[in-house]
Structures are given as C-alpha cells and as structure tokens.
Amino acid sequence: MAQPIIIYTDGASRGNPGPGGYGAILMAGDKRKELSQGFRLTTNNRMELLSVIVALEALKIPDSQVTIFSDSKYVVDSVEKKWVFGWQKKGFHGKKNADLWARFLRIYPKHKINFRWVKGHADNPYNERCDELAVQAALGSDLHIDSGYENDPEVKNTLRF
Secondary structure, X not given: OOOOEEEEEEEEEOOOOEEEEEEEEEEEOOEEEEEEEEEEEEOHHHHHHHHHHHHHHOOOOOOOEEEEEEOOHHHHHXXXXXXXXXXXXXXXXXXOOHHHHHHHHHHXXXXXXXXXXXXXXXXXXXXXXXXXXXXXXHOOOOOXXXXXXXXXXXXXXXXXX
C-alpha cells in the first residue's frame, strides 16, 4: 500500500486581481516536492484553488490517501461542505472559477482526499513555505497567462494589455 500523502498549498496575488502565484509542498515518507508558478493577472481564490489542483495532478499513484492543508476557507469549505458538487449539478451557473472547479472535479475522484483548514501566517512552517513560494512566483519575471481568468467575458472587457 502506498504511503499517505500530505499536501500543503497556498495562493497569492499582488492586488486582487493582479499578478499571482501558487505554492504547494507534497510529502510522502521522506520524499518532498515543491511546486510553484506565477501568472500575470489572476485572483487570490484562483491561485488557492490552482495550488490544490496542480498538487493533485502531480500525484503518480492513483487512489492515494491524501490530506490537503490549506488556509483557504474558500477551497476547504467548498469541498468539505460539498458546495462544489451542487454547483456542478447546476453547471456552475453564476459561479466564479468554474473552469478551475471543473478541472478539480476531474482529479478529485482519483484519490481519497481529506481537507484540513490551517490558519494562515500562524507560524506553521509548511504553510509559511507555501506562502513564500506563491509570493515569489507572483513577483517573478516568467509570469504565465491565466487564460481562464483573462478570457472570462466579464474580465476581458476591462483588460488593457
């Protein structure tokens, strides 16, 4: 049986919307992997959710036992309180970040996942490291395009690139 996997995640944006990034730490036994990426224009909630998605997509063994620690009530409550499943049944009508929630729901059933909320900026070393990764990515020079955000019709009309 595979070792349980612990994942810590965080998202950041410099302005909301603004440049943003995510950070994640995956741990299993003595193995540890850090992930991060920055985007030129996005929101904090998108980066919080994307950090979870990217971490889960990085897992190689299906049906893994995974515990995800996040300081995002938005992400944790949406899954643990099962709101996202209701949104899915309604086609995400009127919901923000539908592209990312749909992507999350494609990976979610492939593992046994539990979410745990942790208080941000409360001296949890893994949460603090994820925050560092997310902020560094947001401030980086190699910023990607968050096409799900920038192509949203409500957002697209306000962009001036």
